[in-house]
Amino acid sequence: MKIGAVSLDQPVALAPMAGMTDTAFRRLVKRKGGCGLVVTEMVSSEGLVRGIDRTLEYAEYTEEERPVSIQVFGGDPQVMADAAQIVEGMGADIVDINMGCPVPKIAKHNAGCSLMREPEHAANVIRAMARAVKIPVTVKMRAGWNEHSINAPTLAKMAEDAGAAAIAVHGRTAAQSYTGESDWSLIARVAEGVRIPVFGSGDCVEADHVVTRLRDAGVGGVLVGRGALRNPWIFRAGGGCAERIATARGDVGGARRVPARVHRTAVERARRRSRRLPSPRARPGRRAAGGGARARALGRQQAAGAELLVHQGPRRRLAVARRDQSRRFDSIAARDRRRFFPA
Numbered sequence: 001m002k003i004g005a006v007s008l009d010q011p012v013a014l015a016p017m018a019g020m021t022d023t024a025f026r027r028l029v030k031r032k033g034g035c036g037l038v039v040t041e042m043v044s045s046e047g048l049v050r051g052i053d054r055t056l057e058y059a060e061y062t063e064e065e066r067p068v069s070i071q072v073f074g075g076d077p078q079v080m081a082d083a084a085q086i087v088e089g090m091g092a093d094i095v096d097i098n099m100g101c102p103v104p105k106i107a108k109h110n111a112g113c114s115l116m117r118e119p120e121h122a123a124n125v126i127r128a129m130a131r132a133v134k135i136p137v138t139v140k141m142r143a144g145w146n147e148h149s150i151n152a153p154t155l156a157k158m159a160e161d162a163g164a165a166a167i168a169v170h171g172r173t174a175a176q177s178y179t180g181e182s183d184w185s186l187i188a189r190v191a192e193g194v195r196i197p198v199f200g201s202g203d204c205v206e207a208d209h210v211v212t213r214l215r216d217a218g219v220g221g222v223l224v225g226r227g228a229l230r231n232p233w234i235f236r237a238g239g240g241c242a243e244r245i246a247t248a249r250g251d252v253g254g255a256r257r258v259p260a261r262v263h264r265t266a267v268e269r270a271r272r273r274s275r276r277l278p279s280p281r282a283r284p285g286r287r288a289a290g291g292g293a294r295a296r297a298l299g300r301q302q303a304a305g306a307e308l309l310v311h312q313g314p315r316r317r318l319a320v321a322r323r324d325q326s327r328r329f330d331s332i333a334a335r336d337r338r339r340f341f342p343a
């Protein structure tokens with residue numbers, strides 16, 4: 001799928017999560033495979049423009065995370081446009097606008113989800129940013145501010161007209177915060193009303209939820225948030241199947257039906273992989289890397305550095321988890337070294 005000129009090899013992305021999706025976690029997810037796009041934690045537009053160290057750190061990313069989207073929050077069109085230029089200058093692939101944060105500290109500054117209460121102003125912010133940069137500008141919103149003002153379908157259309165290249169919708173209102181359920185029928189309505197890709201967000205905590213939402217909600221892609229915190233492998237299990245569904249559908253942005261057989265197979269595979277069950281075709285006693293085409297394929301993947309945890313025993317999985325954790329600590333230490341002992 002494509003967001004502007006940026007191609008994603010999977011229609012499944014890591015949702016932005018403040019305090020969680022830092023560069024180390026994003027790399028961990030990318031190394032597990034299956035994740036088409038990562039989004040940074042939200043970054044203050046004011047902090048970027050003023051060059052505040054801590055803010056710049058939140059926007060740090062590494063090459064292996066690409067394609068990477070940096071999410072900014074703020075309510076002033078000029079400051080947001082300047083911040084978008086800084087993000088573009090940092091080499092990010094996409095700049096995303098936070099229109100979903102319900103936290104009063106953010107919302108009271110006319111940023112985050114409170115932008116949804118003033119759709120005209122929100123459209124001005126998007127327009128100013130889209131004019132300021134060449135990289136795609138995307139918007140992440142909620143269903144609306146509260147149950148009396150559910151306006152994601154209208155705002156999504158306005159965002160498209162203002163130059164947004166894609167929309168992500170978390171199907172809860174700001175008032176709901178994280179209670180209740182994400183409203184995927186509303187997300188489907190948003191997807192129906194615009195031509196740009198729409199990513200649905202909310203409650204995809206198993207790989208087969210991802211696949212089912214891709215099939216039923218007519219969305220171009222799915223964002224996975226909390227599900228990735230407890231299971232960073234979710235993308236590998238869900239993403240590959242999601243890709244097959246998208247390919248069968250012919251157009252990930254459209255709402256065409258997926259043939260039932262393709263869907264059944266994809267869901268079954270996702271389920272098996274997320275539970276790490278062997279394939280029904282695998283014969284007992286057969287070694288994963290013993291011989292034949294499958295073994296050769298595994299060998300090739302291993303040679304390319306892929307981690308085939310599904311086919312490995314608990315010891316190997318533990319060793320890999322320890323190695324990943326130590327890389328994560330190394331990277332935090334490196335970041336702190338730069339922060340506290342600048343050259």
Ligand SMILES: Cc1cc2nc3c(=O)[nH]c(=O)nc-3n(C[C@H](O)[C@H](O)[C@H](O)COP(=O)(O)O)c2cc1C
Pocket residue numbers: 015016017018019020041042071098099100101140170201202203204205223224225226227
């Ligand atoms: C700890 C936490 C931090 C979050 N931070 C952000 C954020 O910085 N920007 C944003 O747009 N959404 C943020 N979200 C919302 C998620 O991106 C996502 O839309 C929401 O959690 C629903 O998806 P899920 O059920 O897959 O977690 C955050 C969610 C959580 C749980």
